[in-house]
Amino acid sequence: AQSVTQLGSHVSVSEGALVLLRCNYSSSVPPYLFWYVQYPNQGLQLLLKYTSAATLVKGINGFEAEFKKSETSFHLTKPSAHMSDAAEYFCAVTPHSTLTFGKGTMLLVSP
Amino acid sequence: GAGVSQTPSNKVTEKGKYVELRCDPISGHTALYWYRQSLGQGPEFLIYFQGTGAADDSGLPNDRFFAVRPEGSVSTLKIQRTERGDSAVYLCASSLGSGAGANVLTFGAGSRLTVL
Numbered sequence: 563a564q565s566v567t568q569l570g571s572h573v574s575v576s577e578g579a580l581v582l583l584r585c586n587y588s589s590s591v592p593p594y595l596f597w598y599v600q601y602p603n604q605g606l607q608l609l610l611k612y613t614s615a616a617t618l619v620k621g622i623n624g625f626e627a628e629f630k631k632s633e634t635s636f637h638l639t640k641p642s643a644h645m646s647d648a649a650e651y652f653c654a655v656t657p658h659s660t661l662t663f664g665k666g667t668m669l670l671v672s673p
Numbered sequence: 674g675a676g677v678s679q680t681p682s683n684k685v686t687e688k689g690k691y692v693e694l695r696c697d698p699i700s701g702h703t704a705l706y707w708y709r710q711s712l713g714q715g716p717e718f719l720i721y722f723q724g725t726g727a728a729d730d731s732g733l734p735n736d737r738f739f740a741v742r743p744e745g746s747v748s749t750l751k752i753q754r755t756e757r758g759d760s761a762v763y764l765c766a767s768s769l770g771s772g773a774g775a776n777v778l779t780f781g782a783g784s785r786l787t788v789l
Contacts, residue, residue, distance in 0.1 A: 566715075568715075571713075593774075594774035594775075598780075603782065604782055605676075605677070605764070605779075605780035605781050605782045605783065606716070606764070606766075606780040607780075608777055608778070611777070613774075652715050652716070654715075656772075656774045657774065658772050658774045658775075659721060659728070659729060659771070659772045659774070660706065660718050660721050660729060660732075661706075661716075661718065661778065662718065663708075663715035663716045663717070664715050665713070665714055665715045666714070666715050
């Protein structure tokens with residue numbers, strides 16, 4: 563069985579500040595890991611995906627995430643937040659067929 | 674179509690009524706997934722189709738929930754005798770091949786169900 567824990571239901575940053583959204587996973591087999599973003603009234607959009615090819619994964623909109631097996635973590639970062647980054651972010655894991663999502667972290671960006 | 678289309682976008686019904694939610698996947702996508710997202714929660718897996726057959730229905734909460742995909746394209750999620758606890762956004766996703774690990778899921782905007 564697999565599961566995902568996202569620490570912090572809300573994260574607030576100032577525009578231009580570092581964004582760090584935390585995700586820890588558990589999986590009985592080597593996992594695939596994902597970050598999705600959800601804007602209001604829109605579908606989930608894939609930000610990036612880890613497939614074991616490289617531990618540092620670069621995604622869209624300047625986001626990246628690093629897979630750390632020893633810490634069972636897959637934290638999402640962005641060096642400089644933009645107002646347009648305000649949304650809800652979901653970490654997800656799968657060994658193969660279906661995704662298991664975390665509860666989500668709402669990112670709030672203030673001017 | 675260009676994306677995954679879900680109808681209706683909003684549905685308000687009364688407790689005990691029957692509801693159908695429709696999902697139109699991206700043309701050519703063989704895998705189709707249904708998820709449910711309750712307020713303040715992440716999406717929760719319901720059922721996954723590969724072609725016409727349900728490859729995994731372990732997430733359906735009880736026998737009031739049923740889904741079909743008779744021709745391997747459009748899918749309908751059916752909820753009988755709706756309860757207030759069924760209120761949620763129902764998300765559909767599709768992918769080119771089977772397995773969420775090896776394939777990218779594209780999600781629709783969801784159908785918001787409110788049971789009064």
